[in-house]
Structures are given as C-alpha cells and as structure tokens.
Amino acid sequence: MRIMKRSSNINRRARGCVIIVAVMLWALNAVAAAPPKDSCIACHSTLPGQYGQPAKLFSADIHHQVGLSCADCHGGDRNDDSMNAMSPSKGFRGAPTKAQIPEFCGRCHSDPSYMRKFNPGLRTDQVSEYLTSVHGKRLKQGDSKVAVCVDCHSVHNIRAPSDPRAPVYPTNVAETCARCHADANYMKGYRIPTNQYALYKKSVHAAVLAGGDTSAPTCSTCHGNHGATPPGVSSVANVCGTCHAMNEQLFEKSPHGAAFAKMGLPGCVQCHSNHEIVKPADSWVGTDPKSLCLTCHVKGDNGYAAAQAIGGGLDKLKAAYHDADAVLDTAERSGMEVSSARVELSSAHSDLIKARVAVHSFNAADVLKITNQGVDTSHKAYEAGIAALHERNYRRKGLAIALIAIVIAISGLYFKIRQMERST
Ligand code: HEC
Ligand code: HEC
Ligand code: HEC
Ligand code: HEC
Ligand code: HEC
Ligand code: HEC
Ligand code: HEC
Ligand code: HEC
Ligand code: HEC
Structure with missing residues (x-):
C-alpha cells in the first residue's frame, strides 16, 4: 500500500514538472518570437532632424541586418523608455x-x-x-x-x-x-x-570600370582601401604589375628597369602618368615627333636606334596586315571562300598585340622577332586572297564565254523561228 501511494506521488510530481516545463517553454518561445524591445529606435524615430535621421536610415544598415542596434555602438539601455536609457551609468557612450x-x-x-x-x-x-x-x-x-x-x-x-x-x-x-x-x-x-x-x-581605367568591368582599378585599388598611402617611387611599377604582369616583367629586365630605379624615375608612371592613363598609340615608339623615346634619347644613341627599329617593325606589320585584310575583304565580297586565310590573318593580329607588350623589353631584336612573324603570316594571307581573286576572274571569264554562247544560241533560235513563220 505504502509503496503504491509513493509511486502515485511520484507520478503526480512528474506531471507537475512536465506542466511547469511546458509553461516555461511557452513563455520562452513567446519572448523569442516578439521583437526585442528597442526604446532607442522607438523614441528616436519620433525626433526631428539630426536626432531622428539615424533611426530613419538604419533599416538599410548592415549592422541592423545582422541584428545589431543603436545600443551596440552607442551603449545605453534599450529596455528603458525614458531619457535615462542614455545614462552613462547604463554604459551610454554618446556620439x-x-x-x-x-x-x-x-x-x-x-x-x-x-x-x-x-x-x-x-x-x-x-x-x-x-x-x-x-x-x-x-x-x-x-x-x-x-x-x-x-x-x-x-x-x-x-x-x-x-x-x-x-x-x-x-x-x-x-x-x-x-x-x-x-x-x-x-x-x-x-x-x-x-x-x-x-x-x-579621362583614363582607360575609368572607362573600363564605367562599362561594368570591375577588373580595372579605381582610387582605392592603387592607394589601398585603408592604408591610403600613395605607393612610393620604388613600388609604383609593382602596383601596375599586379594586373599588367607581362609589362612589368619585361620592364624590370629591360635596360630601363635598373636605370629608372637608380635615377628615382617612377617606372610605368614615367611614360603612362599615374591618373590620366590613356590608350597608348604606336606613334609613342619610333622617331615620330610624338614618340616618347625622343623625350630622353637623341639621334646617335642606342635608345634612338632601338626606337627607330621598333617603330619600323610595328609599321611594317600594320601595313602588311592592312593589305592582306583589304584583299580578303574584296574576295569575300565577291563570294569567294577565304575563311582559312582569315584564321591565319587573325594570328598576325595577335602578333601585333604581343609586339605592343614586347615593346616593354625596349629591345629591338625581341620585338622584331614577333613583328616579322606577323608580316610573314600577313603575306601568306595576302597571297591566298590574291589567288582567290584570280580564281574569281577565271570563273568570270568562263561565265562570260558561256553567256555569249547562250546568247548566240538564243538568237539563232529566234531567227530560225522567224524564218519558219515567214515560210508558212
Ligand atoms: C525618450 C526618448 C529617447 C530614448 C529612449 C533614447 N534617446 Fe537618444 N536622444 C534623445 C534626444 C531627445 C536626444 C537629443 C539630445 C539630448 O537631449 O540629449 C538624444 C540624443 C542621442 C544621441 C546623441 C548624443 C550626443 O552626444 O550628441 C545618441 C548617440 C543617442 N541619443 C542614442 C540613443 C541610444 C543608443 C538609445 C537607446 C539606448 C537612445 N538614444 C534612447 C531621445 C531618446
Ligand atoms: C555602427 C555603429 C553605429 C550604430 C549602429 C548607430 N550609430 Fe549613431 N553614430 C555613430 C557614429 C560613428 C556617430 C558619429 C557620426 C559623425 O560624427 O559623423 C553617430 C552619431 C549619432 C548621433 C549624433 C548625430 C548628430 O548629428 O549629432 C545620434 C543622435 C545617433 N548616432 C543615434 C543613433 C541611433 C538612434 C541609432 C540606432 C537607430 C544609431 N545611432 C546607431 C555610430 C553608430
Ligand atoms: C558593435 C560592434 C560593431 C561596431 C561598433 C561597428 N561594427 Fe561594423 N560590423 C559589425 C558586424 C558584426 C558586422 C557584420 C559582419 C558581416 O556579417 O559581414 C559589421 C559590418 C560592417 C561592414 C560591412 C563588412 C562586410 O564586408 O560585410 C562595414 C563596412 C562596417 N561594419 C563598418 C563599420 C564602421 C565604419 C563602424 C564605425 C562607425 C562600425 N562598422 C562599427 C560590428 C560592428
Ligand atoms: C592606376 C593607379 C592609380 C589610380 C587608379 C589612382 N591613383 Fe592616385 N596616385 C597613383 C600614383 C602612382 C601616384 C604617385 C605616387 C608617387 O608619386 O609616389 C598617385 C598620387 C596620388 C595623390 C598624391 C598627390 C598627387 O596628385 O600626386 C593623391 C591625393 C591621389 N593619388 C589620389 C587619387 C584619387 C582620389 C584617385 C581616384 C579618383 C586616384 N588617386 C586614383 C596611382 C593611382
Ligand atoms: C579612404 C576611405 C576609407 C576609409 C577612411 C575607411 N574605409 Fe573601410 N573600406 C574602404 C574601401 C574602398 C573598402 C573596400 C571595398 C571593396 O572591398 O571593394 C573598405 C572596406 C571595409 C570593410 C570590409 C572588409 C575589408 O577590409 O575589406 C570594413 C569592415 C571597413 N572597411 C571598415 C572600416 C573602418 C572600421 C574604418 C575606420 C578605421 C574604415 N573602414 C575606413 C574605404 C575606406
Ligand atoms: C573627408 C575628406 C577626404 C576623403 C573622403 C578622402 N580624403 Fe584623402 N586626404 C584628405 C586630406 C585632408 C588629406 C591630407 C592632404 C595631404 O596629405 O597633404 C588626404 C590625403 C590623402 C593622400 C596622401 C596625399 C599625399 O601625398 O600627401 C592620399 C593618397 C589620399 N588622401 C587618397 C584618398 C583616397 C584614395 C580616398 C578615397 C578612397 C580619399 N583619400 C578620401 C581628405 C580626404
Ligand atoms: C586592378 C588592375 C589594374 C591595375 C592596378 C592597373 N591596371 Fe591598367 N588596366 C587594367 C584593365 C582591366 C585595363 C583595360 C583592359 C586592357 O586594355 O588591358 C587596363 C588598361 C590599361 C592601359 C591601356 C591598354 C590599352 O591597350 O588600351 C594602360 C596603358 C594601363 N592600363 C596602364 C596601367 C598603369 C601604368 C598602371 C599603374 C599606374 C595600371 N595600368 C594599373 C587593370 C589594371
Ligand atoms: C619608356 C616608356 C614606357 C614605360 C616605362 C612603360 N611603358 Fe607601357 N607603353 C609604352 C609605349 C611606347 C606603349 C605603346 C606600344 C604600342 O602601342 O605600340 C606602351 C603600351 C602599354 C600598354 C598597352 C599595350 C599592352 O601591353 O597591352 C600597357 C598595358 C602598358 N604599356 C603598361 C605598362 C606598365 C604596367 C608599365 C610598367 C611596368 C609600363 N607600361 C612602362 C611605353 C612605356
Ligand atoms: C624618361 C627617359 C627615357 C625614356 C622616355 C626612354 N628611355 Fe630608354 N633609356 C633611358 C635611360 C636613363 C637609359 C639608360 C642609360 C642609357 O643607356 O642611356 C635608357 C636606355 C635605353 C636602351 C639601352 C641603351 C644601351 O646603350 O644599351 C634602349 C635600347 C632604350 N633605352 C630604348 C628606349 C625606347 C625604345 C624608348 C621609347 C619607347 C625609350 N628608351 C624611352 C631613359 C629613357
């Protein structure tokens, strides 16, 4: 008997515990579901001007979005509805x-x-x-x-x-x-x-960025987001080199790499400027009055000779490419099939792009190796275009002969019919 009574006591107590726990869970859940009290936002959103503005802007703020609020930055008690919420004794640190x-x-x-x-x-x-x-x-x-x-x-x-x-x-x-x-x-x-x-x-970089290509640099890319120190003279070439790696490698190994460093000249920026970096032109190399090389080199020195040779190589490649391109255009317009010559010519175009990078070796032999290859390819494409035009002329002649034969045949028939009509 006593044993039974005790077990029913235990049962009753267990039931009581379950109810208490359930009530506690319900209460906890209700607290969690309700938004946390925020007297700072509640009061400040009713204030005018500079004191109301923060609460009005705040819904777009990343800190709001990750669950932080005014008091996490400014301190104070967000559960207090009065001005006391901003008491220093409640950890308020002001603005x-x-x-x-x-x-x-x-x-x-x-x-x-x-x-x-x-x-x-x-x-x-x-x-x-x-x-x-x-x-x-x-x-x-x-x-x-x-x-x-x-x-x-x-x-x-x-x-x-x-x-x-x-x-x-x-x-x-x-x-x-x-x-x-x-x-x-x-x-x-x-x-x-x-x-x-x-x-x-006015720079190429700004234009590329405005077009939506974020691989081009803006102010903070070159100056750092937080360490906003301008790169020193020795590291300027390195800033550009993080993106233009080939140009940097060639420049560093070139006669200019060591000479510019020794003279305190700022690498890439010496020729391209730092902010107004525009699209370079082939006339920057060579002996044209616009040539950059002539700002430092004079007739008779090795730099002048290199400039002349590199400029000449680029001009020769562009002329050969242009001629081949024109002949292939004419052939295409007359319906000739020259697509394989087109593919070949596109590799000469790649050579032109490569040669413009190779300029940064400032070594005529290195650049001419690339431009000469492009010139050869252009000549081959040109020959293919000429052959296609010969083929076209040959076909046109054939067509003309056939046409004349047809005309003769038709007029023969015509006279024959007239003759027959007259004889009936
Ligand atoms: C009952 C309304 C009310 C509540 C609640 C309130 N504020 Fe203010 N708060 C004001 C008013 C009014 C001012 C204008 C300056 C003053 O009178 O102290 C102010 C000023 C401020 C300032 C500017 C202080 C300065 O140094 O210029 C900050 C920051 C600020 N409140 C943050 C908070 C934060 C954080 C909370 C919540 C913990 C909070 N407020 C709660 C009304 C309130
Ligand atoms: C990420 C931190 C941060 C959060 C969150 C934040 N503030 Fe501020 N608040 C600042 C800073 C920093 C200033 C000082 C700005 C300045 O001097 O330009 C400031 C200034 C203020 C000022 C003074 C404005 C003035 O013109 O004098 C008020 C009022 C203020 N905050 C209220 C609030 C309220 C209300 C909230 C919540 C809705 C809030 N702040 C949330 C950082 C914060
Ligand atoms: C109470 C702590 C705290 C304070 C004070 C604070 N922040 Fe934050 N901040 C955070 C947290 C947490 C994040 C969210 C990080 C996340 O999830 O990416 C954040 C995110 C940011 C981000 C976005 C980072 C990203 O890439 O997602 C910026 C920018 C930022 N805070 C700037 C500030 C500035 C400026 C101040 C001073 C006016 C400031 N914060 C004050 C805690 C704080
Ligand atoms: C492509 C890299 C690059 C970009 C983009 C760039 N800068 Fe610079 N900036 C430089 C270099 C290199 C220097 C010269 C550093 C030296 O002389 O040591 C410089 C110098 C400066 C200086 C020092 C004063 C001067 O004019 O010589 C300021 C200020 C500056 N830049 C601000 C800016 C701002 C603002 C932007 C965006 C509008 C910007 N920069 C974009 C590379 C860059
Ligand atoms: C001169 C302008 C400038 C100042 C001053 C500045 N930032 Fe930034 N901040 C930036 C830029 C630009 C970014 C990077 C944007 C990106 O990644 O494209 C950035 C990024 C951030 C990020 C995202 C994480 C990261 O490091 O990339 C945080 C967080 C941040 N800043 C906080 C701060 C804090 C805190 C301060 C004050 C100590 C501060 N910033 C001062 C311009 C600034
Ligand atoms: C609130 C105004 C302000 C903003 C915004 C600002 N700067 Fe400055 N910055 C200054 C002032 C003022 C100086 C000090 C001028 C000096 O050094 O002689 C300075 C100095 C610099 C310098 C050093 C110039 C030198 O050679 O002494 C650089 C680089 C620079 N800022 C880059 C930036 C970049 C990049 C940004 C944007 C990401 C930026 N700043 C945003 C005000 C600003
Ligand atoms: C964050 C990467 C980045 C940095 C840093 C950078 N650039 Fe650029 N640059 C680009 C991109 C992207 C383009 C546009 C695509 C292209 O033409 O190569 C470009 C274009 C150029 C062009 C024009 C190329 C052409 O054929 O039209 C020149 C010249 C140039 N950059 C020089 C520099 C110099 C000099 C520096 C350092 C002061 C520098 N860049 C720093 C990414 C960068
Ligand atoms: C001595 C002058 C000089 C220096 C120093 C110089 N460049 Fe150039 N750069 C040129 C010339 C000249 C061209 C034009 C070549 C052409 O179009 O025929 C050019 C063209 C370019 C181009 C466009 C062609 C290409 O490569 O796509 C970029 C990008 C470039 N330079 C980046 C740099 C970088 C980065 C540095 C530093 C590592 C640098 N340059 C140093 C003279 C220079
Ligand atoms: C800012 C001045 C400057 C510019 C611009 C410049 N150079 Fe130079 N160049 C130098 C200096 C300094 C040297 C090393 C001293 C020397 O040998 O004359 C040098 C050396 C050379 C050399 C090696 C000369 C030798 O004797 O071995 C060649 C080749 C050369 N430069 C070609 C060029 C070409 C091509 C250009 C134009 C794309 C050019 N340079 C633009 C200053 C410049």
Whole structure:
C-alpha cells in the first residue's frame, strides 16, 4: 500500500514538472518570437532632424541586418523608455568625436574573436591599416579634415562593400574620394593638386570600370582601401604589375628597369602618368615627333636606334596586315571562300598585340622577332586572297564565254523561228 501511494506521488510530481516545463517553454518561445524591445529606435524615430535621421536610415544598415542596434555602438539601455536609457551609468557612450571614430568602430572591427561569430572571413585590420595611412597619421596629429571611417562608409546606412549602393563599391569609390580631393576650397592649405579625379575620369581605367568591368582599378585599388598611402617611387611599377604582369616583367629586365630605379624615375608612371592613363598609340615608339623615346634619347644613341627599329617593325606589320585584310575583304565580297586565310590573318593580329607588350623589353631584336612573324603570316594571307581573286576572274571569264554562247544560241533560235513563220 505504502509503496503504491509513493509511486502515485511520484507520478503526480512528474506531471507537475512536465506542466511547469511546458509553461516555461511557452513563455520562452513567446519572448523569442516578439521583437526585442528597442526604446532607442522607438523614441528616436519620433525626433526631428539630426536626432531622428539615424533611426530613419538604419533599416538599410548592415549592422541592423545582422541584428545589431543603436545600443551596440552607442551603449545605453534599450529596455528603458525614458531619457535615462542614455545614462552613462547604463554604459551610454554618446556620439564619438571625429578623432574618436576609428577606435569607436575598432572596438568590434579590430576584435577577431567578436567578428568571427558573425563572419569568419572578414578582415580585422582596418584600424591598424588606417593608422599607417596619411589620413590616419594626420588625424593623430589633430587634423580633422582627413577621411575617417564614416567619410568613406557613411554612418547609420553603412552597407557591405559588395552592395552596388555602398559609397565604397568599386564604381562609387572615385566620387567618394572626390568629395574632398576634387574640392579645391576644402583642400586649400594642403600642398597637393586637386585634379586626380578629373584626370582619372579621362583614363582607360575609368572607362573600363564605367562599362561594368570591375577588373580595372579605381582610387582605392592603387592607394589601398585603408592604408591610403600613395605607393612610393620604388613600388609604383609593382602596383601596375599586379594586373599588367607581362609589362612589368619585361620592364624590370629591360635596360630601363635598373636605370629608372637608380635615377628615382617612377617606372610605368614615367611614360603612362599615374591618373590620366590613356590608350597608348604606336606613334609613342619610333622617331615620330610624338614618340616618347625622343623625350630622353637623341639621334646617335642606342635608345634612338632601338626606337627607330621598333617603330619600323610595328609599321611594317600594320601595313602588311592592312593589305592582306583589304584583299580578303574584296574576295569575300565577291563570294569567294577565304575563311582559312582569315584564321591565319587573325594570328598576325595577335602578333601585333604581343609586339605592343614586347615593346616593354625596349629591345629591338625581341620585338622584331614577333613583328616579322606577323608580316610573314600577313603575306601568306595576302597571297591566298590574291589567288582567290584570280580564281574569281577565271570563273568570270568562263561565265562570260558561256553567256555569249547562250546568247548566240538564243538568237539563232529566234531567227530560225522567224524564218519558219515567214515560210508558212
Ligand atoms: C525618450 C526618448 C529617447 C530614448 C529612449 C533614447 N534617446 Fe537618444 N536622444 C534623445 C534626444 C531627445 C536626444 C537629443 C539630445 C539630448 O537631449 O540629449 C538624444 C540624443 C542621442 C544621441 C546623441 C548624443 C550626443 O552626444 O550628441 C545618441 C548617440 C543617442 N541619443 C542614442 C540613443 C541610444 C543608443 C538609445 C537607446 C539606448 C537612445 N538614444 C534612447 C531621445 C531618446
Ligand atoms: C555602427 C555603429 C553605429 C550604430 C549602429 C548607430 N550609430 Fe549613431 N553614430 C555613430 C557614429 C560613428 C556617430 C558619429 C557620426 C559623425 O560624427 O559623423 C553617430 C552619431 C549619432 C548621433 C549624433 C548625430 C548628430 O548629428 O549629432 C545620434 C543622435 C545617433 N548616432 C543615434 C543613433 C541611433 C538612434 C541609432 C540606432 C537607430 C544609431 N545611432 C546607431 C555610430 C553608430
Ligand atoms: C558593435 C560592434 C560593431 C561596431 C561598433 C561597428 N561594427 Fe561594423 N560590423 C559589425 C558586424 C558584426 C558586422 C557584420 C559582419 C558581416 O556579417 O559581414 C559589421 C559590418 C560592417 C561592414 C560591412 C563588412 C562586410 O564586408 O560585410 C562595414 C563596412 C562596417 N561594419 C563598418 C563599420 C564602421 C565604419 C563602424 C564605425 C562607425 C562600425 N562598422 C562599427 C560590428 C560592428
Ligand atoms: C579612404 C576611405 C576609407 C576609409 C577612411 C575607411 N574605409 Fe573601410 N573600406 C574602404 C574601401 C574602398 C573598402 C573596400 C571595398 C571593396 O572591398 O571593394 C573598405 C572596406 C571595409 C570593410 C570590409 C572588409 C575589408 O577590409 O575589406 C570594413 C569592415 C571597413 N572597411 C571598415 C572600416 C573602418 C572600421 C574604418 C575606420 C578605421 C574604415 N573602414 C575606413 C574605404 C575606406
Ligand atoms: C573627408 C575628406 C577626404 C576623403 C573622403 C578622402 N580624403 Fe584623402 N586626404 C584628405 C586630406 C585632408 C588629406 C591630407 C592632404 C595631404 O596629405 O597633404 C588626404 C590625403 C590623402 C593622400 C596622401 C596625399 C599625399 O601625398 O600627401 C592620399 C593618397 C589620399 N588622401 C587618397 C584618398 C583616397 C584614395 C580616398 C578615397 C578612397 C580619399 N583619400 C578620401 C581628405 C580626404
Ligand atoms: C592606376 C593607379 C592609380 C589610380 C587608379 C589612382 N591613383 Fe592616385 N596616385 C597613383 C600614383 C602612382 C601616384 C604617385 C605616387 C608617387 O608619386 O609616389 C598617385 C598620387 C596620388 C595623390 C598624391 C598627390 C598627387 O596628385 O600626386 C593623391 C591625393 C591621389 N593619388 C589620389 C587619387 C584619387 C582620389 C584617385 C581616384 C579618383 C586616384 N588617386 C586614383 C596611382 C593611382
Ligand atoms: C586592378 C588592375 C589594374 C591595375 C592596378 C592597373 N591596371 Fe591598367 N588596366 C587594367 C584593365 C582591366 C585595363 C583595360 C583592359 C586592357 O586594355 O588591358 C587596363 C588598361 C590599361 C592601359 C591601356 C591598354 C590599352 O591597350 O588600351 C594602360 C596603358 C594601363 N592600363 C596602364 C596601367 C598603369 C601604368 C598602371 C599603374 C599606374 C595600371 N595600368 C594599373 C587593370 C589594371
Ligand atoms: C619608356 C616608356 C614606357 C614605360 C616605362 C612603360 N611603358 Fe607601357 N607603353 C609604352 C609605349 C611606347 C606603349 C605603346 C606600344 C604600342 O602601342 O605600340 C606602351 C603600351 C602599354 C600598354 C598597352 C599595350 C599592352 O601591353 O597591352 C600597357 C598595358 C602598358 N604599356 C603598361 C605598362 C606598365 C604596367 C608599365 C610598367 C611596368 C609600363 N607600361 C612602362 C611605353 C612605356
Ligand atoms: C624618361 C627617359 C627615357 C625614356 C622616355 C626612354 N628611355 Fe630608354 N633609356 C633611358 C635611360 C636613363 C637609359 C639608360 C642609360 C642609357 O643607356 O642611356 C635608357 C636606355 C635605353 C636602351 C639601352 C641603351 C644601351 O646603350 O644599351 C634602349 C635600347 C632604350 N633605352 C630604348 C628606349 C625606347 C625604345 C624608348 C621609347 C619607347 C625609350 N628608351 C624611352 C631613359 C629613357
């Protein structure tokens, strides 16, 4: 009996426990389902002007999207509906001054163990890199006109750099930098030009980028996203070489590689400029007045001789290519089949492109090896075109003879019929 009673007690207690646990789970679930209380957004979205703006912008902000809110950056108590939510005793740290902003953002962005919980792939060196830049160094010296994090990323509507609406998205970066760097009034007092944006907009790079090809560089590609120091004289060629690897290799091995370094000339930039990099022309090599070579070399030196030979080689290849192209065009228009000669000629076009890269060896023999090969190929294509035209002429002659024979036959028939008509 006693044993039975005890077991029913146990049963009753177990049932009680189950109910309590169920009620607790229900309560927990209800709490989890309801959005967390956010008095900061609730109150600020009712405020006018600069105090209301942050709450209105915030839904587009990456920090909002990963579940962070005002208090995660500014501190304070989001469960308190009163102005007390912003009491320093509740950890409120207010809005940072300009000089405080890098450390304000760095509290999270320089903390790998915190950032890993959200995105293990994200770098955490933005602040340390920033402090090495001209912007960061000058900020430390009390210059508040330089760029800090929010000047490039905006604030309260910060977007991931992969978002095309972000001010740091590749096609928007130049405008972002230009807000200061192209404003002569703002940059007054600094001894640097304010034409970088205007020059860059005229470059091949800007045109390629505007066309949607993000493999072309914008300001931050060359200057670094956070370490915004201009590449020094010795590393300028390396910046270009990250994308134009062949040009760099040839240049480094060329007589100019060592000579430019010794004289302190800035590699690629010496001939191509840094911001207004335009499409090069063949007239840049050679002895034409537009030739770059003649800015340093004079008649009689080896550089002049090389320029003359390279320029001559390129001209010869272009002329041979042009002749062959014209003959094949004529043959195609008269319905002749010359597709294999076309394929052959396209390899001469590749040789022309290769020769323009090979110019960077500044070695006439190396360039002429490529241009001569292209000239030979062009000549073969030209011969094939001429043969096709001969064939066309031969066929035309055959056709003419056949036509004359047909005309004679028809008129013979005609007279024969007339004769028969008359005789009846
Ligand atoms: C009851 C309304 C109310 C609540 C709740 C509230 N704020 Fe404010 N907040 C204000 C007003 C009004 C101001 C304007 C300046 C002032 O009077 O202190 C302000 C100013 C600020 C400022 C600017 C301070 C400065 O130094 O310029 C920040 C940052 C801020 N609030 C963040 C927060 C955060 C974060 C929360 C939540 C933890 C929060 N606020 C909750 C009303 C509120
Ligand atoms: C990612 C961090 C971050 C988050 C999240 C954030 N802020 Fe800010 N907030 C800043 C920074 C940085 C400044 C200083 C901006 C400046 O000086 O240009 C600032 C400035 C402010 C100011 C002062 C504006 C002024 O013009 O004086 C207010 C008010 C403010 N924030 C409110 C809010 C509110 C409300 C939220 C939530 C809706 C919020 N912030 C979310 C970083 C943040
Ligand atoms: C409370 C911690 C915290 C603070 C303070 C903070 N951030 Fe963030 N930030 C994050 C987290 C978390 C992410 C989301 C990372 C992810 O998921 O990619 C993020 C994302 C970003 C991203 C997008 C990165 C990407 O590629 O996805 C940028 C840009 C950014 N923050 C800039 C700033 C700036 C500028 C400040 C200072 C005004 C700042 N953050 C302050 C925590 C913070
Ligand atoms: C001079 C402009 C500029 C300043 C100042 C700047 N950033 Fe950036 N930031 C960029 C650009 C440009 C990118 C990269 C965009 C891309 O990847 O295409 C970037 C990327 C980021 C990212 C994404 C991860 C990464 O490193 O690529 C984070 C996070 C970030 N910045 C945070 C910060 C913080 C924090 C500060 C202040 C210490 C800051 N940025 C200052 C321009 C700037
Ligand atoms: C908020 C304004 C502002 C923005 C935005 C800004 N900068 Fe600057 N930057 C400055 C100021 C001011 C200096 C200091 C000028 C000096 O060094 O004499 C400077 C200096 C520099 C320098 C060093 C120049 C030198 O030789 O002394 C470089 C390089 C630079 N910025 C690149 C950039 C790039 C790239 C961007 C965009 C990704 C950018 N800046 C965005 C204000 C800005
Ligand atoms: C293709 C690479 C490249 C691009 C793109 C580029 N720069 Fe530069 N920039 C350079 C080089 C190289 C220098 C010269 C460095 C030296 O003299 O040591 C330079 C110099 C500068 C300077 C120092 C002052 C001056 O004019 O000499 C500033 C400021 C600057 N650039 C800003 C910008 C801005 C803003 C953009 C975008 C509109 C930009 N750069 C785009 C490579 C680039
Ligand atoms: C981020 C990669 C990148 C960097 C860095 C870069 N470029 Fe370019 N460059 C490109 C792309 C992409 C094009 C357009 C495609 C092409 O014509 O090769 C281009 C085009 C050019 C052209 C025109 C080529 C033509 O035939 O029209 C020249 C010249 C040039 N770049 C020189 C430079 C110099 C000099 C530097 C360094 C100051 C530099 N580039 C840095 C990617 C880059
Ligand atoms: C001594 C002057 C000089 C220097 C230094 C120089 N280039 Fe050139 N570059 C030229 C000339 C001349 C052409 C035009 C060739 C042609 O079109 O016939 C050219 C053409 C180009 C082209 C377009 C042809 C191609 O390769 O697709 C690119 C890209 C280029 N250079 C990149 C660079 C890079 C990167 C560097 C540095 C590693 C550099 N150049 C250094 C003179 C120079
Ligand atoms: C910025 C000035 C400058 C420009 C532009 C320039 N060179 Fe040079 N070149 C030099 C210097 C400096 C040397 C090394 C000293 C010397 O041998 O004269 C050199 C050496 C040479 C040499 C080796 C000379 C020898 O004696 O072995 C050749 C070949 C050459 N350059 C060809 C060219 C060609 C071709 C161009 C045009 C595409 C050109 N250079 C443009 C400055 C320049």
